[in-house]
Amino acid sequence: MASTILSFSITVKSNFIFTSGSNSAPPPYSSYFLNRFKFAQQLKGKPRRRLRRKLTSSAVMFSENPVINDFIATAMSGGIALSLLRLWEETAKRGLFDQKLNRKLVHVTVGLAFMLCWPMFSSGRQGAVIAALVPFVNIIQILLLGLGIRKHDATVKSMSRFGDHRELLKGPLYYASTITLACVIYWRTSPIAIAAICNLCAGDGLADIVGRRFGSHKLPYNRNKSIVGSIAMAMAGFLASIGYMHYFSSFGYVQESPEMVLGFFIVSLAAALIESHPLSTELDDNLTVPLASVLVGSFVL
Structure with missing residues (x-):
């Protein structure tokens, strides 16, 4: 009986020494569970995203x-x-x-x-x-x-x-x-589609509405456009783009990122500058704004 107890204590002690910082190689079962844990950590979250996209896709489908x-x-x-x-x-x-x-x-x-x-x-x-x-x-x-x-x-x-x-x-x-x-x-x-439509609809639309109501201070290079109208256009186009980026990202169509947010800001700023130019008024804002959005977006989005 005493020999059995002694043998058990030696076994426990040797295992304790190993787990307490021994440089010896871990036993096979420890390595197995360690690798399984690392693999599970690497996959953590991925099945949920795939499941979310699958459920979202099936939710918007009316027919197989x-x-x-x-x-x-x-x-x-x-x-x-x-x-x-x-x-x-x-x-x-x-x-x-x-x-x-x-x-x-x-x-x-x-x-x-x-x-x-x-x-x-x-x-x-x-x-x-x-x-x-x-x-x-x-x-x-x-x-x-x-x-x-x-x-x-x-x-x-x-x-x-x-x-x-x-x-x-x-x-x-x-x-x-x-x-x-x-x-x-x-x-x-494509974020370019988002930028083109949001700057055309939200940006150009709000620029006119806000500019007519509050645009007493005109741009020095275009007396038909106001400072507040141009600011409203850049902000409305940018915020609408961010909203649709998040909307399409929830379906898995685009991957939202800080770089994309910055790109949308640059595109909206460029579209507002183009819209404020006198040449844009002569041609038509509905032509120049989406063209500017697509052109600039091709480089920054």
Whole structure:
């Protein structure tokens, strides 16, 4: 009995000496569990992210068939865009807002609301092309109205500065074309699409609204633009870009990072500077702002 106790104490003591800092190699079972622990630490969080993306993707799919899913998504996003257009047509018809303010409310809301619908579409080129059909239909409508082939005074009034149908062939046409091309070329996995649409819709839209209301101090190189309007444009475009970066990141389409945030700030600042230039007024803000966003974004995003 005494020998058994002595043998047990020696075994425990030897194990204690090993675990207390001996340079001897660990026994096989210790190495096994140590490696398992390290492997688990390396994988910690990864399955959860994959599961989150899988659940998110399945939540936005209306059908297992991608084609059926995309047409359902098209109907829903088109319905949302059409509802907004009808809303602003009614406000223009009833004179609830100043015509220029009403036009800018269309400008701000329609593009941003449509971009919120992008996760409903399937991944890949098919989803991008089918999603682009929504603004493309609007392009056709704008051409018909702008060329005078179709008459609809409420729509013309909600989209134009002075109620002239020919105005639709410039700003509104550039606006719809930007969103269409952003869908087809860049889509939801590119921060350039986010920057182009956010600076066009939120940035340029808020610049006009804020500038007209509070813009008493004009820019020295362009008396048609105000300092506060340019600041509002840069801030609105930047904040909207950050919001959509986080939104698309939650679906796994982009990877948000401090570098991307800085890139969005540079793009919004550049877009605001371009918008404030007199040449931008002559050409059209709806053309110069997205072009500047895409060009600068290609280098910093």
